[in-house]
Amino acid sequence: MRCELCGEEIRGRAYLGIVDRAELLLCERCAKRAVKAYPLGAQKAGQRKQAPRPPARAVRAGPAVVEEVVDNFAEVVREARERAGLTRDALAAMVGVKVSVIRRIEEGTLVPPVDLARKLERVLKVKLIEVVDEGALRGAGVGAGWEPTLGDVVVFKGGEE
Template identity: 55%
Template sequence: MCSQCAKGKTVIGVLTFSQGAPSKPRTAVTRRRRGGEVEEIIVENYGEIIRSARERMGWTRDVLAAMVGEKESTIRRIEAGQLEPTIDLARKLEKVLKVKLIEELTDYGDYSEDYGYEGVTLGDIAEFRDRGDI
């Protein structure tokens, strides 16, 4: 929990959450935005999205590659899920194919005294005990 929620409380235990290791590294860019940090990542099923959109438009891989300034082999590997596009290339593909390839993840633990915290904190749902109850 954030320091604002923890004021005057006694820590009785620590919970650790893990989602496991991802199968391959993800392309990510972290940017500062008013009120916190935003991390941009490529969606998991990017290859299928790109292939479906390209086929829907009736384009070959060569045509798509020329439109975004890449090699055909790069597009083929991206569609097969063997190569994750960079954030810059994903933006180009989004624009050309009119699809969504980039997700924004916000740091939910961010507290800004200027803007306040929006959302539920662990302090809102946790039950605290006095040291005498242990």
């Protein structure tokens, strides 16, 4: 079973998620990016979880940089694909996703997950991933009322590179 967004084999739990109004089978990582995602086979009714509180694990202690897909990914992918003389179907097959995923990426309505972007980089010989300082993203992502626990605190070593 493969994730229909990034094309990776789903090893852990599989999710059904809504991405850009399409329902796709997702791996756990891509499920986090979906508007809505629920584990395959999960009962819908019953105990509903209470107000989403950011789980403690959401903020990982790790390197202070994250990989992000470049803003102009849509043009980069389309131009490189055309230059390579590939159809969308051919490209989709090469990276293991549905052609609709490629179409949405080229339309700019779907930001490819980093895994997929990496495959596209390899196939199209382009640059799609940039490294971003996580510190810059942190302020926007963490809502009010969020309190770091010990495990969440990331120590930034002085200064930026």
